[in-house]
Amino acid sequence: MADKIGRRSFIKKMAAAGATVVGAGVLAGCGKGSSSDSKIPxxxxxxxxxxxVGGGGTGIVAALTAREMGSSVVVLEKAAVVGGSxxxxxxxxxAAGTKFQKELTEYKDDTPEKHYQYWLQAAEGLADPELVKGMADNAPANIDWLVKQGLTYVSVYGVDPIPYVDPELMTDRIHVPGGAGKAAKAGTGKxxxxxxxxxxxxxGAEFMLETEVGELIYDPKxxxxxxxxxxxxxxIAVKAKKGVILATSGFDRNKDMAKALSPQQYWALETGQVFTAPTNTGDxxxxxxxxxxxxxxxxxxxxxxxxxxxxxxLSTNLPEVPGIYVNKYGLRFVNEATHYAYCMRAVFNQEGHEAWAIFDEETKNMGGEVIGGIFKPWSHDxxxxxxxxxxxxxGTIRELAEKIGVNADNLEYTVNRWNSDTAKGRDTLFNKQVGLKPLARAPFYAAKVKEGNLxxxxxxxxxxxxxxxxxxxxxIPRLYAGGMxxxxxxxxxxxGSGTAIAATVYFGRLCAQNACGEKPWE
Ligand SMILES: Cc1cc2nc3c(=O)[nH]c(=O)nc-3n(C[C@H](O)[C@H](O)[C@H](O)COP(=O)(O)OP(=O)(O)OC[C@H]3O[C@@H](n4cnc5c(N)ncnc54)[C@H](O)[C@@H]3O)c2cc1C
Known part of the structure; x- marks a missing residue:
């Protein structure tokens, strides 16, 4: 009971933090989260x-589904365009077990059950198995539904390894939509x-753009x-006879919420770069x-x-770029070629969230536009x-360590070990399989690892x-939420890539199907 009371007061405080953000920024005047017993207009x-509420991926799927179910629907979108992140x-x-997976990969017998097990193992015991199962079981039917709407898929690839997820469960399931080449790239979501x-x-779905929802109208009965x-x-007040679906995504751009709820998001906002829709502020x-x-x-x-x-x-058209990550002690701490978000969490978990990518002249000669990254290529030289x-x-590893302030003895040891490992073709620390080349040619380089945040x-x-x-x-009667x-x-x-869009389609359809099944309140 005490726990519940503590949680309730925390939740109220968070809603109040929202009101502060409203006053301070783009949401001024909306009074978001200001009342829990609004009068019916x-x-x-x-x-x-x-x-x-929200005309991004989830909202559009929900609207289309509501029309398929014969219900009238209006989508209120804060931005001047639909689509969001x-x-x-x-x-x-x-998705697992689709015709695309069977045709385009070696995985002819993959199943939603294996897909579910992979998502569950990756969640480290923190996800609700029933929600995950619903997503995995319905993923192939959702691909069929998307194809019925006019989408197609031109290649299917897999998530990079996650150390404790059974490799048997890690098949190729990431479907790339047709229309922009076979490799995944930002923007194809459009x-x-x-x-x-x-x-x-x-x-017949109606969309109202530049319409920023600030409050839910609630009647106790x-x-x-x-x-x-x-x-x-x-x-304006908009009546929902059957229900309201919240599809406003996460709190990607809201520093107050990130500070309270997601230290890694806060760190990304402060020191990295966030690439989501600017309107995704946790409303x-x-x-x-x-x-x-x-x-x-x-x-x-x-x-x-x-x-x-x-x-x-990060994409099938990119080469392996040799190098290692070290923390402030000059030590490796992760297989850098594991799944990107797993690897990035490991970086965040280092003391001071500090990690450096170390590479040599050989890697540098691949060209800055290749090694710089998908977000912002570096200059060629x-x-x-x-x-x-x-x-x-x-000029030397020791000098590099001194310049970046990491333990020089350790960095020399780490690079020497990496070099002798790569000479034997085996990473004896983390069994990394990618970019196994020595860091032997001076000069040497270091770049602080930062997060590109999606x-x-x-x-x-x-x-x-x-x-x-x-x-x-x-x-909470007549209130639904889906997507992020x-x-x-x-x-x-x-x-892994493709999880979020799978969630927008699964929960968008699910919320709409159930909201449409509600009896109108008058
Ligand atoms: C660059 C990039 C690449 C990515 N690539 C992939 C990928 O290939 N596959 C994948 O699975 N995931 C990918 N992700 C993640 C994924 O795109 C998102 O997590 C997902 O699309 C979010 O969908 P959503 O429907 O929850 O929110 P969104 O699509 O972001 O929609 C939310 C909408 O709500 C609106 N809104 C917010 N507040 C209000 C308000 N108060 N009133 C009215 N409207 C409001 C916003 O303006 C926005 O339009 C990527 C993300 C980024 C940034």
Whole structure:
């Protein structure tokens, strides 16, 4: 009981933190999360069976599904365009046992059960197995549904190793949408969004852009009956006869929420770079928290190493770039070629979150545009980065260690061990299989590892119907949440490309199907 009270007061404080953000930034005037017993307005400006908050990946899927179910639907989107982070993404999506996987990979007998087990093992015991199972079991049918809407997939690849996940479970499941080549790349998600958005509009879904929802309207007897939003400087009230679906994604850009809920996200905001939709500031999460909603799975991030040095190639068209990571003690701490978000979590866990990518002249000669990374290529000869301090250069390993402030004896030991290991073709520390080349040719280089961040993991606690659950374990009637606005299906780090888009489709459809099944409240 004491625990519940503590949690409730924490939740209220977080909602209040949201109000501070509202006052301080782009959300000024919305009063997000300000009230838990809003009066039902005498007049509504608009109404629909289902109101979707957020017109990104999840919101568009939910709207299209609502129309398929014969319900009227209006989507309220804060930005001037639809798509959110989904449109900026690579659009890749995970599924097991699809016709694409069978045709395009060696994995002819993969199953949703194996897919489920991999997601569950990667979650380190922190995910809700029922939510994960729903995602895995429905993933192939969701691919069929996407194909029915007009999407196709041109290649299928796999997640890089995660040390404690059974390798038998790590098959090729990441489906790359057609229309922009066979390799995954940022921006292909717009193809996914454009096709689904067009379908939703053709089927009669209404989209209101530049409409920022600030509050859920709650009636103690009926549940959530609508929302208040800002549109063109005016407040409007939108009635939801059946239910409201929150599809506002995570708190990617909200420093206050990140500080409280996700230290790695906060670190990425402070020292790395966040690439999500700028409008993803945790609004839906805060609005539901103001009604007592519980949270699940918060703390993880979609963290990606900023540079290509030492890691597994992030795309099939990139080469292996030899190098190693060391911490401030000059020691390696991870197989750098493991799955990117696992590797990035290991970096974050080092003392002072400090890690350096170390490489030599041989690697440098591959060219800065190749080794610099997918987010921001370096200049070809690295002269710009050496001049501005992004890269430190030195004639010897000892001198490099002194320049970057790591233990010089240890760094010499680490590089010597790496060099003798690579000469024998085996990484005796972490069994890394990628870029096994010695770091032997001077000068030597170091770049501080920072996070390219693709958003938060974790959000509103939901049940297997997508209904939002409060801190006492009760459903908040007529309130649903999906995609990265919801939590509980991912563990302490993102388990692999294609998981988030799979979640937008699964939970978007699930929430809409269940919201459409509600009896109108009047
Ligand atoms: C560069 C990049 C590449 C990525 N690549 C992949 C990939 O290939 N595969 C994959 O699975 N994942 C990928 N991810 C992650 C994935 O794209 C996102 O996690 C996922 O698309 C989020 O979907 P969503 O529906 O939850 O939110 P979004 O698609 O971000 O939609 C949320 C929407 O809510 C709106 N909104 C927010 N607040 C309000 C409010 N108060 N009122 C009204 N509207 C509001 C926002 O403007 C936004 O349009 C990538 C992410 C990035 C940034």
């Amino acid at each position: 005498a007049n509504w400006d608009k109404e629909a069976d289902v109101v979707v 989904t449109a900026l993404s690579g659009g890749v999506i995970q 193809i996914h969004v454009d096709i689904l958005y067009k379908q939703a509009k053709n089927k 009926k549940g959530v009956v609508g929302v208040r939003a800002q549109k063109g400087g005016k407040e 839906g999460i805060r609005m539901a928290m103001a009604l007592g909603a519980d949270l699940a799975g918060v703390g993880g991030t979609i963290g990606v190493p900023f540079y290509n040095v030492a890691i597994a190639p 690295l002269s710009k980065e050496v001049a501005d301090g992004t890269i430190v250069r030195a 958003g938060t993991c974790g959000g509103l606690k939901i049940n297997t119907k997508g209904q939002v659950v409060n801190v006492d374990g009760q459903v 606005c919801a939590g509980g299906f991912i563990g302490p780090y993102y388990p």
